[in-house]
Amino acid sequence: MPQGQPLTHRPEEERGLFERFWVAIFGSSQESDDLPRSSTLYWRNARISLRSPEQISATVDRWHCYLHPRARRVFALEQIEAILAIIARSVNADEDPIAPGSEDCVLWHGDLSVNEQSQLQAAICVVNKDRSKTIGFANRLLTFLFADDESYDIVRALPPTQDALPMACGNQLCVCLAHVAL
Numbered sequence: 001m002p003q004g005q006p007l008t009h010r011p012e013e014e015r016g017l018f019e020r021f022w023v024a025i026f027g028s029s030q031e032s033d034d035l036p037r038s039s040t041l042y043w044r045n046a047r048i049s050l051r052s053p054e055q056i057s058a059t060v061d062r063w064h065c066y067l068h069p070r071a072r073r074v075f076a077l078e079q080i081e082a083i084l085a086i087i088a089r090s091v092n093a094d095e096d097p098i099a100p101g102s103e104d105c106v107l108w109h110g111d112l113s114v115n116e117q118s119q120l121q122a123a124i125c126v127v128n129k130d131r132s133k134t135i136g137f138a139n140r141l142l143t144f145l146f147a148d149d150e151s152y153d154i155v156r157a158l159p160p161t162q163d164a165l166p167m168a169c170g171n172q173l174c175v176c177l178a179h180v181a182l
């Protein structure tokens with residue numbers, strides 16, 4: 001998926017942006033206090049190479065370059081920093097789900113959730129401005145944060161569902177942005 005397209009400012013779309021955001025990204029505007037299942041046991045046998053705190057900080061700084069301006073209209077800077085840090089912590093240190101040119105799957109070591117078909121999906125917990133928490137599907141959030149307008153318009157046009165976006169690689173625990181099926 002191409003990234004980094006300049007923002008086309010459409011003021012009429014600013015209204016209700018936050019509400020539409022939750023529907024588009026998480027399929028629901030409902031908040032949840034339920035934490036997703038930890039993936040620790042699931043990944044016991046997987047290769048896990050975590051980023052150091054310094055590597056997380058450097059990665060977050062780098063990903064800011066790819067962030068779409070729509071992300072800053074919904075999230076405060078500290079929320080974006082926190083979300084990017086979660087993503088950086090949830091994939092192997094030598095893997096990047098966001099930078100263009102990724103060919104290989106990037107497996108998610110973070111939280112997991114289940115979709116309507118009881119299939120495991122990569123999940124992420126976002127702390128809202130009012131400190132409530134919302135559990136969402138990682139690939140929907142990644143698409144919101146980084147996809148260009150053309151790709152994101154495709155996602156927004158999809159009917160709301162309680163489901164992650166399908167991955168073209170067939171691995172729903174992959175979070176490589178380029179592998180999202182659009």
Ligand SMILES: [Zn+2]
Pocket residue numbers: 104105106167169170171174175176179
């Ligand atoms: Zn993949």
